[in-house]
Structure formats: structure tokens, C-alpha cells
Amino acid sequence: MHIGLKFCFSLLLLLATLSVSAQRKPVIVPAPSSDSLKILSELMFNGQTDMARYEANDLFMKLLRNDLFNPNSYYFSFDSIKALSVMTSSDSKFKIFTWALPLKTDCFETFGLMLVYSNKSSTYKVIELHDISHELVHPEKEVLKKGQWFGAVYFQLIEKKYKGEKYYTLIGWNGTDALIQYKVIDVLMFDRNDDPVFGKLIFRGKGFYGSKRLVFRYSDKVVMKLRYETMTYTTVKTRDHKRHNARINTNNDEALHANKRKVTSKVKTEELIMFDLMVPMRPELEGQYQYYMPLSETANAFYFDDGRWVHKQIKTSDDSTNVHTPENGLMPH
Template sequence: MTKKFSSLLLLLCLSLQALHAQKLLPQDEKALRRSQDTLQKVADQMLHGLNDNIKQNALEAFIPKLVRALKTNNSFYFPFDSLQTISIKYPKDSTFRIFTWLQETDNGFFQHHGAIQLNTPDGSLKLFALIDSSDAIVNRDTITSNKAWYGCLYYNIVQTHFFNQEYYTLLGWDGNNPRSQKKLLEMLTFKNGQPVFGGPYFSFEEDTVKRPTQNRFFLEYKKEAAVMLNFSADMDEIVFDHLISEINEPSKKFTYVPDMDYEAFKWKGGKWVHIDKIFHDALPNGKPPIPVPLDMKSKDNTHIQSEEEVQAQKAAEAAAQQPATKKKPGKKQ
């Protein structure tokens, strides 16, 4: 047997082993479906329970049940798609997935919970619990671990690449409190196999007014407002609403609303570079379009003009606005 043939045979065997490792056995899939039914009932109580005690008891029941289900070999390939109140997001390369969910307290504040499950070669469980520490984080523009996580509900993951490293930009929503809500961007990377949240990846170096690079980007706004922050595949940018205070008090984030203008981040050189205005024909301050005001003094309301007269008047007005051109001096011909 030649060395080349032996190498090909070994590669084929390894490929078959990897394919087999990715299969979820029928009996395991059946057991996970039963677990999913139980988890969904408990998850509903976490979100819709009548009071904080019921929600907390549901949480304390949900977490060990979820971990027990995930310990099933190759559970990564079970989608848990019936867990309608749990957000489960995957990057393009499917190297991991993130579970996140929320609890709203009786007084209108939000707490978040989650976990990262790695896609392991042998199908065994590798899980990182996400501990919501947002209330204790004094400086939110910082780099954290999964044990000091800025809690939110993730609704999208944008995977980018730079210099042989993968970057995962997480887009999240935080219900925050009774007066405001938040959306955020943060980078997830892995260092020595451990998740790292945040980093100097949000740059404002191309803005007219320079700002320091941020480790995490936030939008905080009025509770009732609808604010967009998401990745546009057509534009290849993360696009978001430009916000202003509706009462002209910028320090009060709970008064911020969209003004019909848009900003963006573009992936350049291993970071997201801010674009302060992406539609330069946007209307100022969200004002509706209006025609050029009529000069009522020159308007003759006693005469109904024909179409030919209207066009002739427009042509005359346009000609009057053109600058006069001077002839160059020269000899008479």
C-alpha cells in the first residue's frame, strides 16, 4: 500500500468519523424532543408568570433542565426550535450558538440570562454560562468575560474575518427599565478557548468630530420608540437610526427618538468604522418634504393659466436664475 493511498484512506476514515459524530441518534433526538416540551412550559412561566416569585422559581427549574438536555451527545444539532421565548443564534461557521432569554420584573426592570454552547468535535458538551452583571458594571465601555456579561437578548450575529481570526459581532436588545430601552453592539472573540466580550472595535476615526474608539456601542432611547439597529446585507453595513432628544435635553436618554436620518458601521481593517450619515439626501430633522413656497404677491389669482402659459412661465423663471454671461472682447468679423 503506497504512502499516498494510506493518507487518503486515513483522511476518508477521519471524515466518516466526523460525519458520524455529527449525527444525533434517534433515541437521543426523541428524548430531546420530550425535554423541549418541558422546557417550553417552564420558559413560558419565566416570561409570563404572574409575579416575580413564579418567574424566579421557573428560572431555577429551567436552567438545570436545559443543561441536562444539552449534555446529550451531539445536542448541538438539535435546534430547540419550539422554545419560542428563547433566542438561539448561530454564526455563519456554526462553531457555537448562544442561548439568551429575559425576565421582566414586577416593577418594569429587565434581567437577562444565557449560555454559549460550543460545537465540539466529539459531540460532548462545552458550555459557558452568561452571568448578567450589567447593574454592577460601572464603566460599560469595558472588556468582560462570560462571568461579567452585559446582559441582553441577542437577535443577530455578524461574522467577519481579519488576519486569520474570526470576529463575531453581537447585536442585542435590553428592555432596561420602565422609561428606556437599549440596543447594543459588542464583539465576541475567543482567547485560549474562553469567550471575551467587548474590545476596541468601534472606531470613529473618519468622523468630522473625532471620538475615542469604543469597546461596546449603545443606543438608549424612549421606551415607546421603535429604533432600528441591524446588519444590511445589501449595504454590507450595520445600519441604525440617528437619535435626538424630543425635548432637546441630550442628557436624558429616555427622551431619544429617531429623526429619520441614519448612521452605519463599515467593517474596515479589523474594526467597525463609523459613518455618520449614509443617506445625504435625507430630510433635515425628520421634516416632511414641502414644495418651494409660492410668492403670493406675484401670483395672479384672477387668471387661470393654460398648460402652455405655465411652461412658459417656468422657463422664464429658470432663465432669470441663470447668471449672465459676458462676451469675450474681440475684433469684429
């Protein structure tokens, strides 16, 4: 009888533990306005006039904001809305929602909302982002606050930590110009009020020093690679050594110096932001970004080191492989 009671008590304790665990596990459910948002997103892309698209976008923004003001909004799913990019930090600090509105002029306007956890109130707050990319003369030099933002539809979020500080790096696309595309690497931090701050002096390398974000401008007719990947590649180094035989070469004759070539190869696996360097089709077109295209001679990358994104060029062999590309959000053309 004693053994039976002990078994029953253990079973009840186990069931109670499982019940508490189940209660703590968040349940992801479709957002209340998912169906309406999906219909509106189709109107935003297929409306007969720009006015119709703007009206659909305004209602889309309103419904999305209403959903995000719901106390349980962090656990809402928006997966059914393909036009909406949702980036979620692994530490549950924030979600960022971005989308682009296509216009008849072949331009795109970019919109964004954020759901950010406030340490002061212990709740999530909603922040609207305002794209001011068209107002910035030197966007690489600006730190943007108070909802101001270099608009982009984000398709990757990279999270790094250095000396206890969290770095959120966002990679996205901007199409505000009919002839030029933009791809952006931006850095997101939070101030003492848990408000977003975009831009940080974090990039190192020739041509990148002094930049708080990176903006790549190029023709709307080409594709630029910009992806965070785990890359395995083989590097090959060749070195020539001169050998000198003092017993034979008594006259120090250079002709008797025999060269020895040493070839070494090394396999490396790294997490890198791989990107194409964009250059004008001809030198006289410099600064006319509608004529910029990828330079494919050398692979370019950033690696994270001591709290910095450091540029390097990689001369890879033919057997270089992309082991894993993190899938997160939308991938524009």
C-alpha cells in the first residue's frame, strides 16, 4: 500500500509539473486581422490606381497597429501575409514589421512598425517607423532616432553579443527610386527608454570606416548578393623563396639563386555577411548608380570581431560551398 501511494504521489507531481510547463509555453495563434490584412495586401499590389493602393495601405497600417496593441500580440502569427516581413529577435526584445508599397511609377514606399519590450513598464509598446531615406544626403553618416529610419524591407536579422552588449544587424532592400535599387546593412540598438536607435559606428575596412550603416546603390536591372551565411571555403596561398648556396655562389651571382615556390591551402568555415561590390559599367559613369553592377572578381565579406563588422576579401577556390543560409523573412529580388 505504501508503494502504491508513493507511485500515485509521484504521478500526480509529474502531471502537475507538465501542466505548469504547458501553461508557460507560449501559444502562437493567427493575428485577429490576418484575413483582412491578406486581402488588403493584395489590393496594395494590384490596385488600379496609386490612390487605391494608398487607401489599402492606410487601412493595412491601421489594422496591423490595432493587432499589435493587443496585450497578447507578441504571440500573433502573420505568416499568411506574404507581403509582410516580420523579424523576431531570439531574446524576445522586439519584432519589426516592414513592407513596401508598389506604385505605378515603378517606385516603392517603405513602411514599418515595431513591437518593443519596455523594461520600465514590463509590457510591449508599438512604435511606428518613418522612412526618411529620401531626405538623407549622406545616410551612411546618420544615427536615426525617434522613429526616423532608413526604410527597408528586412530579410535577415543577425544577433551578436560583445562584452555584454547586444548588437542587432538588419539586412534589407529599398526601392524608392525607379532606376536604382538599394540594399542596406543597418545596426539596431535601444536607448535607456527602450526606443530604437538605428546606426552605429561599427564597420571597419577600406572604404567603410566612418559608416554607421552601409547603403549599396545599383541598377534596378541587376541582382546584388547580400546575405549572411555560414561559408566553407578553401584559401590558397603561394609564396616564392629564394635560396642561396654560399659554397657554390662565391661571386654572389643572382643567377645561382634558385627559387622555391611553396603552395599552402587551408579550409575555413566562418559566419560571414557575403556581398557583391557594386561598380559602374564604365569609369565615366561613376556616381550614376543606375549603371552600377556587381564586380565578380573577388568575394567580399564582413566578419564579426571584437564588436565590429570587419571587411575582408576572399579569394576562394572552385569547391567553396555555402553550408547554411539562415532563412528569415522575405527575400526581395
